[in-house]
Amino acid sequence: MRALRITLIVFVVLGVLFVAADRLALYMAESEAADKIKSSQGLTSTPDVSINGFPFLTQVAGKELDEVEIGVDGLTTDAGGGRTVRVTKLDAKLHNVRISSSFSSATADSATGSAHISYADLSTAAGQGITVGYAGADESGRGRVKITGQLMGLSLSTYSTVTIVNGDTIKLHAESVPGSKIPQWEQKVRQRTDMERKIDGLPAGMKLDKVETDEEGINVSVVGKNVELAG
Known part of the structure; x- marks a missing residue:
């Protein structure tokens, strides 16, 4: 024993x-x-x-x-x-x-x-005077954000859709720009509000799958x- x-x-x-x-x-x-x-x-x-x-x-x-x-x-x-x-x-x-x-x-x-991107960080990327916030989804179910603020002394309020392009790019695009008939106004607004970011360096075999918006920010899934x- x-x-x-x-x-x-x-x-x-x-x-x-x-x-x-x-x-x-x-x-x-x-x-x-x-x-x-x-x-x-x-x-x-x-x-x-x-x-x-x-x-x-x-x-x-x-x-x-x-x-x-x-x-x-x-x-x-x-x-x-x-x-x-x-x-x-x-x-x-x-x-x-x-x-x-x-x-x-x-x-x-x-x-x-x-991946998660907060509205505060999106607002910082847009620049001084612009605020990005939650806007729910559009009629087709695509995520949207609301963009408000002041640009060149004028008030701005518009909605941007958030989509995935080609499996490697996150795109924010304003649906319409108020005051777009003003010469060069739309271009100046889109320079601040539109973003198209290609995610470089993804390992072979990986791609961006979908993007959603909620009260906290933008959420992107990868598969x-x-x-x-x-x-």
Whole structure:
């Protein structure tokens, strides 16, 4: 009986040590992945990376990770016309990530993601005197935003539809511009209100899926299959 107890204790201790080693390796891998994403994408803050599934070392040995989650806060992108817009939150989830033999690349069977842009940040991108807010959906169900404010001393109030173009571009386009008969007025208004942002750098196999508006801002969903990830 004593030998049995000793054997059980040894197995328990070995199990604890394996779990500790597994968690340490996991932490190091997540940290390294976060640093690589930060440097490759030129981010100012380090993203959150979570590799799910247990044990991690067994997944690495089999060169396939069950699930990887990535979260980035405060990403700033070009909105065109010399303007930038801040993406409040970007999340992505990769499923069944197969790692190459050299660990230099990986392919995810599928991926989903979402991004959120607040109305406050859209207003900042539009410039001083312009406010972007919630407007519900139009008759066809497309998301809309309401744009109000002052431009060149005149009051402005119009609605813009928010759509996805070609699977890689977010487009805000004013449905109509009040006072458009004034020479060059519509052009000046659209320079402030219209935005067309192509999301560069999406991994092969991923695309923008749909866009919706709510009281908090614009929400964009991303989907993908056989998503290729560079090392």
